[in-house]
Amino acid sequence: MPKLNLLLTLFCLAFGITAEANDLLVPYNGPSTAGVDSSTLIGKVMAGYQGWFNTEGDGAKLGWTHWAKNRRELFGPGNVTVDLWPDVSEYDEDELYETGFRLDDGSAAKVFSSHNRKTVHRHFQWMKDYGIDGVFVQRFANGLRSVSVKRHKDVVLSHAREAANLNGRTYAVMYDLTGVPVRDTRYVRDDWKELRSKMKITEDPAYLHHEGKPVVAVWGIGFRTQSRDQGFTIRESLRLIKYLKSNKCAVMLGVPTGWRKMEKDTIYDPEFLDIIEIADIVSPWTVGRYNNPESVATHAEKIWIPDQQWCSQYDIDYMPVVFPGFSWHNLKGEQLNAIPRLKGQFLWSQFVAAKHAGAQMIYVAMFDEVDEGTSIFKCTNNPPVGEGVSFLTYENLPTDFYLKLTNAGAKLLRDEIPVTQTIPTFAE
Numbered sequence: 356m357p358k359l360n361l362l363l364t365l366f367c368l369a370f371g372i373t374a375e376a377n378d379l380l381v382p383y384n385g386p387s388t389a390g391v392d393s394s395t396l397i398g399k400v401m402a403g404y405q406g407w408f409n410t411e412g413d414g415a416k417l418g419w420t421h422w423a424k425n426r427r428e429l430f431g432p433g434n435v436t437v438d439l440w441p442d443v444s445e446y447d448e449d450e451l452y453e454t455g456f457r458l459d460d461g462s463a464a465k466v467f468s469s470h471n472r473k474t475v476h477r478h479f480q481w482m483k484d485y486g487i488d489g490v491f492v493q494r495f496a497n498g499l500r501s502v503s504v505k506r507h508k509d510v511v512l513s514h515a516r517e518a519a520n521l522n523g524r525t526y527a528v529m530y531d532l533t534g535v536p537v538r539d540t541r542y543v544r545d546d547w548k549e550l551r552s553k554m555k556i557t558e559d560p561a562y563l564h565h566e567g568k569p570v571v572a573v574w575g576i577g578f579r580t581q582s583r584d585q586g587f588t589i590r591e592s593l594r595l596i597k598y599l600k601s602n603k604c605a606v607m608l609g610v611p612t613g614w615r616k617m618e619k620d621t622i623y624d625p626e627f628l629d630i631i632e633i634a635d636i637v638s639p640w641t642v643g644r645y646n647n648p649e650s651v652a653t654h655a656e657k658i659w660i661p662d663q664q665w666c667s668q669y670d671i672d673y674m675p676v677v678f679p680g681f682s683w684h685n686l687k688g689e690q691l692n693a694i695p696r697l698k699g700q701f702l703w704s705q706f707v708a709a710k711h712a713g714a715q716m717i718y719v720a721m722f723d724e725v726d727e728g729t730s731i732f733k734c735t736n737n738p739p740v741g742e743g744v745s746f747l748t749y750e751n752l753p754t755d756f757y758l759k760l761t762n763a764g765a766k767l768l769r770d771e772i773p774v775t776q777t778i779p780t781f782a783e
Contacts, residue, residue, distance in 0.1 A: 379509045379510060379512075379513040379554075380509060380513075380549060380550070380553040380554045381553065381554065382554065382555040382558070382559075383516055383517065383520065383554075383555075383559050385517060385520060385521070386520065386521065387520040387521075387560040387561060388520065388521055388522065388523040389523055390483065390522065390523015390524060391488045391489060391523055391524055391525045392525075393489075393525040393560065393561055393562060393563050393564060394564050394565075394567075395564070395565055395566075396563065396565045396570065396636065396672065396674070396715075396716045397565075397672075397715050397716060398715065398716070398765075398768060398769045399488045399489070399525075399716050399717075399765075400487065400488055400716075400717045400719060400761060400764055400765035400768060401488055401489055401490060401491055401525075401527075401563075401716070401717075401718055401719070402482075402487060402489075402490045402491075402718070402719040402720075402721060402722035402731060402761070403490065403491050403493060403529065403718065403719070403720050403721040403722060403724070404478070404490035404491065404492050404493060404515065404526075404721070404722045404723060405421070405469075405493050405721060405722075405723050405724055405726075406469040406475070406492060406493060406508075406511035406512075406515065406723070407420060407421045407469060407493070407495070407511075408420065408421050408422060408466070408467065408468055408469045408723070409421070409422075409426070409468055409469065409470055409507065410422065410430070410452035410466065410467075410468040410470075411452065412452060413452065413468035413470040413471060414470055415468070415470045415503070415506070415507045415510070416503060417503060417504065417507060419434075421436065421437075421726060422435070422436065422437060422454075422466060423435060423436060424436055429454070429455045430454045430455060430456075430466070431454055431455020431456055432455065432456065432741075432742035432743065432744050433742075434455075435456075435685045435744070436685055436686040436726055437685060437686070437725040437726050437746075438682040438683060438684050438685050438686070438691065438725065438726070438727070438728040438745075438746060438747050439682075439725040439728050439730055439734045439738075439746065439747050439748075440464070440466075440725070440734060440735050440738035440739065440746050441466060441467060441725060441730075441732070441733065441734055441735065442733040442734055442735040442754040443465055443466065443467060443735075444735075444754075445477070445733070446467060446474065446477065447473065449471075449473065450467055450468075450471050450473050450474045450477070451465040451466070451467065452465060452466055452467070452468060453465050454466055454739075456739035456744065457739055457740065457741060458737065458739055458740065459737065459740045464738075464739040469507075469511050469723075470507060470510055470511070472514045472517075475511060475514035475515055475518055476514065476517070476518040476521070476522075478518070478722065478723065478732060479515070479518035479519055479521070479522045479524055480518075480522055481732060481733070481755075481758060482522065482524050482722075483522040483523060483524060484758075485755065485758035485759060485761070485762050486762040486765060486766075487524070487722075487758065487761055487762060487765070488524065488525060488765065489519060489524040489525035489526050489527075489561075489563065490515070490524075490526055490722055491526070491527050491528070491529035491572055491718070492511065492512055492515045492526055492527070492528055492529065493529050493531055494508050494512070494528055494529065494530050494531070494546065495508075495530075495531045495533060495534070496530050496531060496532050496533075496534075496535045496539070496540065496542055496543050496546075497533065497534035497535050497539070499542040499543070499545075499546050500539070500542060505546075512528070512550075516554075516556070516559060516561065516562075519561035520559070520560060520561045523561075524561065525561055525562070525563045526561060526562065526563060527562065527563035527569075527570040527571065527572060527607075528547070528550065528556070528571055528572070529571075529572035529573075529574055529607075529609070530543045530546075530547075530571070530572065530573050530574065531574045531575055531609075532573065532574065532575035532576065532592075533574075533575050535575075537588070537591065538591065540591055540592065540594075540595045543573070543595060544595065544598050547571060547599065547602070551602070556569075557569035557604075564605070565605040565635065565636070565672070566605055566635065568603055568604055568605040568635070569603075569604055569605065570604070570605045570606075570607055570635075570636070571599055571604045571605070571606060571607070572606075572607040572608070572609060572636075572638075573592075573595065573596065573599070573606065573607070573608055573609065574608075574609030574638075574640075575609060576589075576592045576596075576608055576609070576610055576630060577589070577592075577610050577611050577614055577617075577621050577622050577624075577627050577630075578610075578611050578620060578621070578622065579611070579620055579621060579622045580620075589622065589624040589626045589627050589630065590626060592630060593626060593629060593630050596608070596630055596633060596634065597633070600633060605635040605636065606633075606634050606635050606636070607634070607635065607636035607637075607638055607674065608630065608631065608634045608636070608637050608638065609638050609639075609640060610631070610637060610638070610639050610640070611639065611640060612639050612640060612641060612644050612658060614627070614631065614637070614639055614662075615661065615662055615665055620640075631669075631671070632669055632671075634671055635671065635672060636671065636672045636673070636674050636716075637662070637666055637671055637672070637673055637674070638673075638674040638675070638676055638718050639658070639662065639675070639676065640676055640720075641654070641675065641676045641677070641678065642676070642678050642681055642720055642727070642729065643681060643694070646681075646693075646694045647697075647701065648697075648700060648701060648704035651701070651704045651705050651708050652704070652708055654708070655708035655709070655711060655712045659673075659675050659708065659709065659712035659714070660712045660713070662675075663712055663713050663714070672715070672716065673714065673715075673716075674714070674716045674717065674718050675705075675709045675712065675714050675717060675718070676717075676718045676719075676720050677702060677705035677706060677709060677717055677718070677719055677720070677764070678702070678705070678719070678720045678721075678729045679696050679699070679701065679702040679719075679729060679730075679731055679757055679760075680692070680694050680695055680696035680697075680701055680702070680728055680729065681693050681694035681727060681728055681729055682694070682727065682728030682747055683726065683727045683728065684745060685745070685746075686726050686727065691745050691747065692728070692747055696749075696750065698750050698752060699752065699756060699757065699760050699778050700778065702757070702760060702761075702764075703760060703763075703764070703777075703778045704776075706763075706764035706767050706768070707767070707774060707775075707776060709768075710767055710768060710774060711774075714768065715768070716768075717764065717765075717768055719731060719761055719764075728747055730757075731757035731758060731760075731761050732757075732758065733754040733755055733758070734748070734749055734754060735748070735749075735754060736748040736749055736750075736751050736752075736754070760778065763778070763779050
């Protein structure tokens with residue numbers, strides 16, 4: 356036994372795993388504040404929480420992950436992936452990490468790390484302050500094979516669990532299958548088993564339940580490009596979902612827009628609808644599928660309403676996805692501000708359309724996604740300047756505008772405010 360412990364210690368040191376990291380997968384025994392009803396998804400507006408931002412010096416040893424194209428080089432001009440810049444004016448100095456960018460006053464531009472406990476707590480405090488019910492914490496399955504990457508995911512999930520409890524918010528795990536090769540969905544099964552057995556995550560007061568079962572989301576099943584490029588099959592996906600169902604989970608599926616007819620962005624496979632029929636919640640991806648309020652209305656009439664009707668026939672809940680805008684100029688080299696926010700009108704039109712379609716729950720993509728310009732958390736109107744850099748802003752709206760607007764969307768969903776085509780004045 357001493358020899359085994361020595362080998363384990365050497366292994367942890369070799370991969371930079373600390374005792375603190377090993378202690379992450381334990382039951383939560385801290386205080387829990389009453390707040391959001393975590394027993395149901397009905398009436399909830401939930402956001403996606405990437406939690407994937409790392410910096411040099413944050414302790415994760417992952418470099419500038421999701422800030423820079425080359426995470427091992429300085430995050431600065433020519434080495435950037437984000438199109439929005441976070442408003443860090445409220446962050447403390449021990450949450451900030453200096454970049455190679457400069458602000459218009461000549462000072463160094465700084466960003467945050469999702470690895471920082473205080474920062475994750477700050478984000479959940481904002482959720483509480485602005486009445487956002489909670490988030491799906493992303494766990495990209497392709498990173499579960501890496502010791503260091505999985506450790507970061509565990510750190511973020513542990514911070515989110517604590518912050519949700521302290522701030523009366525709810526949360527659930529979402530597994531993203533993007534980049535997962537054939538047969539590697541087993542990492543999801545193993546990870547979920549570990550979270551339940553060691554972390555006792557589904558027994559946590561803040562963990563989201565639905566119809567008496569803990570919610571676990573699986574995103575990325577049935578996308579044509581993923582199935583072609585990665586090779587994991589519908590049959591393999593079906594085995595994964597059956598496993599989660601046998602684990603007494605309420606399974607939410609993130610699927611392509613054309614799932615119902617197996618068209619457009621969806622793979623054609625006779626077994627695909629078999630997966631849908633055993634799911635508890637279906638949430639079709641919509642980012643990039645429409646680009647202005649007029650096309651939103653059309654999408655709702657042609658897609659959301661028939662989807663909702665189909666799901667009702669099979670006693671499945673339906674969770675449409677809304678997003679504030681889209682841009683991945685620095686990430687992909689495409690047009691900056693590809694889908695304009697229109698000072699919030701684009702997002703508001705989706706809340707209204709989802710309500711019209713009969714939605715009882717809504718997924719907002721995303722809370723912290725500055726890579727693709729879909730974030731709703733606080734972003735600055737004064738991003739770095741010079742050296743050919745290009746960033747978006749919140750069009751001179753207050754940096755908390757989209758947090759307020761999301762709260763208004765939740766009130767609209769729950770019939771707490773009337774349906775109006777114009778943005779409520781209190782959201783400004």
